[in-house]
Amino acid sequence: MIPAAFAYARPTTVDEALQAVASGGEDVKIMAGGQSLIPVMRLRLAAPETVVDLTRVAELRGVREDDGAIVIGAMTTHSDVISDPLIARYAPLIAEATETVADRQVRHRGTFGGALAHADPAGDLPAVALALDAEFVVAGPGGRRTVPAAEFFVDYLTTALEEGEILVEIRVPKREGWGMHYEKFNRVAQAWSIVAVAAAVRREDGRIAEARIGLTNMGPTPLRATAVEEALAGVDATAEAVAAAAAHAAEGTDPSSDLNAQADYRRHLVTVLTRRAVSTAAGL
Amino acid sequence: MTVTEEPTVTAGAPAKEVGQPRKRKEDTRLITGRTTWTDNMVLPGMLHLAIVRSPVAHARITNVDVSAAQQSQGVVAVYTGRDFAEEQGSLPCAWPVTPDMVNPGHPSIAVDQVNHVGEAVAVIVARSKVAAQDAVELVDVDYDQLPPVLDMEEAIKDGAELVHSHLESNTSFHFVFDGGEAGAAGNTDQAFAEADVVVSRRFVQQRLIPSFMEPRSVVVQPQGDNYTLWSSTQIPHILRVMAAMVTGIPEHKLRVIAPDVGGGFGGKLNVIPEEILSLLVARRLRKPVKWTETRSESLMTAHHGRDQIQYIDIAADREGNVKGLRCRILADMGAYLRLVTPGVPILGAFMFVGIYKFPAYRFECDGVFTTKTPTDAYRGAGRPEATFAIERIMDELAVELDLDPLELRRKNWINAAEFPFTTAAGLAYDSGDYEAATQQALELIGYDELRAEQRRRRESNDPVQLGIGFSTFTEMCGLAPSRVLGSLAYGAGGWEQASIRMLPTGKVEVVTGSTPHGQGHETAWSQLVADELGVPFEDVEVLHGDTAISSRGMDTYGSRSLVVGGVAVVKAAEKVVAKARTIAAHLLEASEDDLDFTGGTFSVRGTPGTGVSIQEIALATFAAHDYPEGIEPSIDAEATYDPVNFSFPHGTHICAMDVDTETGMVKIRKYACVDDVGKIVNPLIVEGQIHGGVAQGIAQALYEEAVYDADGNLTTGSFVDYLVPTAADLPHFDTGNTVHEAPGNPIGAKGVGEAGCIASTPAVVNAALDAVRHLGVSDIRMPLTPERVWRAIQEGGDGGDRATAGTTAYGGAQTETTAGVSTDASSLGGDR
Numbered sequence A: 001m002i003p004a005a006f007a008y009a010r011p012t013t014v015d016e017a018l019q020a021v022a023s024g025g026e027d028v029k030i031m032a033g034g035q036s037l038i039p040v041m042r043l044r045l046a047a048p049e050t051v052v053d054l055t056r057v058a059e060l061r062g063v064r065e066d067d068g069a070i071v072i073g074a075m076t077t078h079s080d081v082i083s084d085p086l087i088a089r090y091a092p093l094i095a096e097a098t099e100t101v102a103d104r105q106v107r108h109r110g111t112f113g114g115a116l117a118h119a120d121p122a123g124d125l126p127a128v129a130l131a132l133d134a135e136f137v138v139a140g141p142g143g144r145r146t147v148p149a150a151e152f153f154v155d156y157l158t159t160a161l162e163e164g165e166i167l168v169e170i171r172v173p174k175r176e177g178w179g180m181h182y183e184k185f186n187r188v189a190q191a192w193s194i195v196a197v198a199a200a201v202r203r204e205d206g207r208i209a210e211a212r213i214g215l216t217n218m219g220p221t222p223l224r225a226t227a228v229e230e231a232l233a234g235v236d237a238t239a240e241a242v243a244a245a246a247a248h249a250a251e252g253t254d255p256s257s258d259l260n261a262q263a264d265y266r267r268h269l270v271t272v273l274t275r276r277a278v279s280t281a282a283g284l
Numbered sequence B: 001m002t003v004t005e006e007p008t009v010t011a012g013a014p015a016k017e018v019g020q021p022r023k024r025k026e027d028t029r030l031i032t033g034r035t036t037w038t039d040n041m042v043l044p045g046m047l048h049l050a051i052v053r054s055p056v057a058h059a060r061i062t063n064v065d066v067s068a069a070q071q072s073q074g075v076v077a078v079y080t081g082r083d084f085a086e087e088q089g090s091l092p093c094a095w096p097v098t099p100d101m102v103n104p105g106h107p108s109i110a111v112d113q114v115n116h117v118g119e120a121v122a123v124i125v126a127r128s129k130v131a132a133q134d135a136v137e138l139v140d141v142d143y144d145q146l147p148p149v150l151d152m153e154e155a156i157k158d159g160a161e162l163v164h165s166h167l168e169s170n171t172s173f174h175f176v177f178d179g180g181e182a183g184a185a186g187n188t189d190q191a192f193a194e195a196d197v198v199v200s201r202r203f204v205q206q207r208l209i210p211s212f213m214e215p216r217s218v219v220v221q222p223q224g225d226n227y228t229l230w231s232s233t234q235i236p237h238i239l240r241v242m243a244a245m246v247t248g249i250p251e252h253k254l255r256v257i258a259p260d261v262g263g264g265f266g267g268k269l270n271v272i273p274e275e276i277l278s279l280l281v282a283r284r285l286r287k288p289v290k291w292t293e294t295r296s297e298s299l300m301t302a303h304h305g306r307d308q309i310q311y312i313d314i315a316a317d318r319e320g321n322v323k324g325l326r327c328r329i330l331a332d333m334g335a336y337l338r339l340v341t342p343g344v345p346i347l348g349a350f351m352f353v354g355i356y357k358f359p360a361y362r363f364e365c366d367g368v369f370t371t372k373t374p375t376d377a378y379r380g381a382g383r384p385e386a387t388f389a390i391e392r393i394m395d396e397l398a399v400e401l402d403l404d405p406l407e408l409r410r411k412n413w414i415n416a417a418e419f420p421f422t423t424a425a426g427l428a429y430d431s432g433d434y435e436a437a438t439q440q441a442l443e444l445i446g447y448d449e450l451r452a453e454q455r456r457r458r459e460s461n462d463p464v465q466l467g468i469g470f471s472t473f474t475e476m477c478g479l480a481p482s483r484v485l486g487s488l489a490y491g492a493g494g495w496e497q498a499s500i501r502m503l504p505t506g507k508v509e510v511v512t513g514s515t516p517h518g519q520g521h522e523t524a525w526s527q528l529v530a531d532e533l534g535v536p537f538e539d540v541e542v543l544h545g546d547t548a549i550s551s552r553g554m555d556t557y558g559s560r561s562l563v564v565g566g567v568a569v570v571k572a573a574e575k576v577v578a579k580a581r582t583i584a585a586h587l588l589e590a591s592e593d594d595l596d597f598t599g600g601t602f603s604v605r606g607t608p609g610t611g612v613s614i615q616e617i618a619l620a621t622f623a624a625h626d627y628p629e630g631i632e633p634s635i636d637a638e639a640t641y642d643p644v645n646f647s648f649p650h651g652t653h654i655c656a657m658d659v660d661t662e663t664g665m666v667k668i669r670k671y672a673c674v675d676d677v678g679k680i681v682n683p684l685i686v687e688g689q690i691h692g693g694v695a696q697g698i699a700q701a702l703y704e705e706a707v708y709d710a711d712g713n714l715t716t717g718s719f720v721d722y723l724v725p726t727a728a729d730l731p732h733f734d735t736g737n738t739v740h741e742a743p744g745n746p747i748g749a750k751g752v753g754e755a756g757c758i759a760s761t762p763a764v765v766n767a768a769l770d771a772v773r774h775l776g777v778s779d780i781r782m783p784l785t786p787e788r789v790w791r792a793i794q795e796g797g798d799g800g801d802r803a804t805a806g807t808t809a810y811g812g813a814q815t816e817t818t819a820g821v822s823t824d825a826s827s828l829g830g831d832r
C-alpha cells in the first residue's frame, strides 16, 4: 500500500497548474481530493511520474451564480456541495446525490470535479450532471473550452479531457421549481451505486411537462433514459403513467455484470428505480 | 439488558465488582492508538520484509529471477523458496482428525509449485519498507500453469485435477461420528427408514474472511542465539512451541510477545508463513526484521473461514417429533492444512443436533483440498456452520409438516427440567431454560404485533413483505477439557494458567495465559481479583502476551478465556488468600480457623477492631521480618485449571426482516436476542460481545463472501468488494439475558465470545425466507444479495452464483494486480 515514487507539484493558480501539468513529464496525474487517485496509486494500479495537487488552487473552490446558471468550482468538496444554498435552490438533485456518496471522511476530501473527471460508471455524480445538462469548463494550454455533459463522458473512466487539460468548473442551468430525486441502490452505506437513477421533473397543471433522467452504472458511461423522458413528456402525473414510462428505462443501456449484479438484473432494477425516482420527483 | 441476578451486597463490605458494568480499562490506550502495536516497533538496524506473491492459483514454478530486485536501491537480500527449502520445514497442523488424514505439508514459501493465489514465492529484505515494496515488482517468476481446483463437489470426483499431484486425491480425511456407534443414540439408518417424513437440503456455507482491524505484523530480533518474536497473534504461547519445532530454534531461546493485538476473530489463531520466514531471515542475516501486511495481502492470504457444503437430512413423524439427523459435509481446507484447519468442521460435528432431542444422529465430513487460501478458525469455528444447518432444516421441516417453526422447536427441545442432558452427539449439556429465553425474546421483539403486520402485508400484496426468523441455539464453549481434546487427537491440552503477584505496596499483578486481542480481559480479570482479594479494582494490573512474563498459557479462542482462564485466576487468588491467611494468623496471634476474610481484611472472629488487610500482609511478607516458621515468605500463587466439561451458553435470537420483492433488497427491521451465558462478570463486555457477534453473523447472512473467479483469483480483494457492514448498515439490537450459571464452572460463566456470531445467521436467513415463502421461495444462498433474493423470487432455486467480476471502483482491485505483478506506468484513465 505504498505508491511508487512520484514527483509532486502543488500550484496555487490554474495557470500554474497548467504549467505544472505541461512540465510534469510523460505521465502526469491531477489530484483533486485524492479519494479515487490515491487508492489506485497505493495499489500500484497507477504509477504517475508527477502528481499535480490542486488543493491549494483557491479559484477552483466554491459555487457562484452566473445569469441562468450556477457555477460549481471543480475543487468544491462534496461536503461543501451538500451545504451550499445555491445548489439547494437551483439544483438540489446534486446535493441529494452527493449525500449518498461514500462517508463523511471521504466527502470532506472528495470533490465534485474529481468525481466527474474520474468518470467511474458507478459514481453518482456523472448521471446527475448529465440529467441536468451541465457544461464542463476545461482549461488547457491553448485556453478554455466548454464541453456539454452529453459529450464529456466518453467511455469507462474516460472523459473528453485531453492531455494537459484541467477541469475548472461545471455550469449547471438553474431549475427552480423542478421536482428532483436521486434513487440510489447499493448494499452498504458507503458503497458506490449498483444502479441509480437521477430524475428531474417539471410539472404543469397535473401533467409532467418535462423530465430529465440520468442513469448510473447502466453502461460504461452515465446514460440519459431518453425513451422514458419521451414517454413522460406531457402525460398525466399518475402512478400508472409513470410506471408505464419507466418500463422503458433499460432501453439503450449496456450494463456490466459484476459481483453485485448481472446485466439482466441491472436492466430490471433500472425500471423499478426509475419509477421510484420519477414518482418521488413528481411528488406522487 | 436484563440481569436477573442481583449482586449480593453484605453490609459493610464493599460492593461486588463482579456484575458491575465497568468500562474497559484497556480501551483508552487501544482506542486512541497510544500503545505498541507490533507495527509500531522500531528496532536499531531493523530491516523490512516484503513478500512477492503468486498471481496464479496453481502452477509449477519454472524460474525465479531475482537479479533486478537484488540490484534495487536499499535491497539487502532476496530469498526464494529454494534458499529456505532445507530449513523451512512445514507449518504445523496440530489436529490430525483421523489417523489416516493426509497432510501434504505446508511450506512457508513455495519451492516448486504454488497452490493458491497469494502464496509466497520470494522475500525481499530491504532497509526501508518502501524499498522492499519497490523491489517486489522486479522479481520475475515464470509459472507453468495448472488448472485450478475450485469446486469441492468436482474436486472429490474420480479423475479430478489434483491440487497436490503427489497425493492420490483431493480428500484429506473422511471423519465419521455416529451417535449409535458411540453409544449416545440409536441407529440412524433405521430411524430414517421408519420415519414418516424426511426433509433433505443442501446448504452452502460461503467462504468468509476474518477481517480483523489490525493487519498482521511480525518483528523478530535476534540477540546472540536468542530470538524475540513480536507478532500480532492470538496465540503467543502456542506459537512459541510451534515456531521452535518448525525452525529448530530451541524453545528456551525463543521468546514470543503478542503486544496489544487489534482483533483476530480466529484469524490470528495460527502459525503463519510470515512468522516463520521472519525468523529464518533474521537467523540468516543476524538483523532485526519486520513484516507488516497490507490490507490486500490480508484479505488474500490470512486464512479464511467457513466454506462448507452441507447435505442435511432430517427425519420426523407426522406430529413433528424428530427422529433422526444425518449430516454429510464437504469442508474446504484450501490448499494446505494450517494449525487447526481440519478440526474446524469437527468442532461442529457435535453441535449439529442443536438443542433438540434427536434419537439418532450421524455426521460425516470430507476435508477437501482446493487451490484457494487455506481455511481455519473463524469466530465460532464449526459451530456457526452446525447451528445454521440445524436451525435452517428445522424451519424446512416445519414447512413440510405445516407447523409453526417455534412449535416444532418447542416440541423437540430439551426442557429445563431435563438438564443435565446428554445429546445424540454425546455432549452433556449443563444447564439452561430454552423456553424462558424464547419468551423473553418474543416480548422484546413484539412478536404478536409483527405477525399481525405480516398478515396485513400478505393480504394487501405489499411489495415489501415482512418475515420473522428464529434461531434457538446452543454452543459449546470453554475449549476445553484436555482429556476430551486428547480423545479427538488434538495436539495440545485445553487448560489455562494464571498467577498472582502481591507487590510490596499492596498492588496486585495478575499474569494470565489467556492472551487477549481486544476482549477486555484486563477489566474482567481485575473485577474477579478485586472480589477475591478484596482489593480495589484500580489496584490490579493484568499482564499477558509475553512468554517471558506469562510463561504458560493456551491463549484466547473458543470463548475459553473467562470460562477457563478466568477460573485459573480465581483459583490462584484463592491460593493467595490461603497463604495470606497463615501469615495473618501469625500476625494476629490467632488460629487460622478463627479468621474471617471479608473486604480484603482478615479479622479474628468475635474480636471487632482487630484485622490486617491482605495488602498489609503483602508488605509484611516482602519485609519478611516476622512470618511463621516453616513456610516461604511469599503469598504469590499460581494455578492451572483444566475444565471437566464444556459449557453450553444458549439463547433465542429473533429477526424481523423487510424484503422488497421488486428489487430483492432485504433490510432487518428488528432484531432481538436473549442469551444465557451463565454468570455475567461484566454486563457491558457481555453486551459488546453480543453486539459484535450478532453483527458478524448478520454479515455472513447478508454481506460477506470471498469470491474466486474461474481462474482462482480472489475478486473480493479489497473492502470495496468484500463487504463488511458498519453500524450504519445494522439495526438496533434489543438484547437480554437469562442467567443459568454453569454448574461445572467455579465462576458459573459459560462464555460469550462467539454466541452472537453462532446464533444470528440462521435467524436472519429464516426471516428472509419467511417473508417470501408464499412466493415459492424455499432457499436463498448466503450472502442474501439483492440479486439472489430477486432471482429466487423470479426463477426459484437458491439465487444462484454471483458473477465473479469485481466492481469497477479502484479499477476492480483484484488479487492479480496486488500480487506483485509488475504494472506498467499509470493506467488510471481510459487506457485501462
Ligand SMILES: Cc1cc2nc3c(=O)[nH]c(=O)nc-3n(C[C@H](O)[C@H](O)[C@H](O)COP(=O)(O)OP(=O)(O)OC[C@H]3O[C@@H](n4cnc5c(N)ncnc54)[C@H](O)[C@@H]3O)c2cc1C
Pocket (backbone or CB within 6 Å): A029, A030, A031, A032, A033, A034, A035, A036, A037, A038, A054, A074, A100, A101, A102, A103, A106, A109, A110, A111, A112, A113, A114, A115, A117, A118, A122, A123, A124, A125, A161, A165, A166, A167, A168, A190, A191, A192, A193, B828
Ligand atoms: C470509501 C469510498 C467510498 C466511495 N463511495 C462513493 C460513492 O458512493 N459514490 C461516488 O460517486 N463516489 C464514491 N467514492 C469516490 C469519491 O466520490 C471520490 O471523491 C471521487 O470519485 C473522486 O474525487 P476526488 O476529488 O477525490 O478525485 P481524485 O481522486 O483526486 O481524482 C480522481 C480522478 O480525476 C482526475 N481529476 C481530478 N480533478 C481533476 C480536474 N480538476 N481536472 C482534470 N482531472 C481531474 C484525477 O487525475 C483522477 O484521475 C468513494 C470513495 C471512497 C474512498
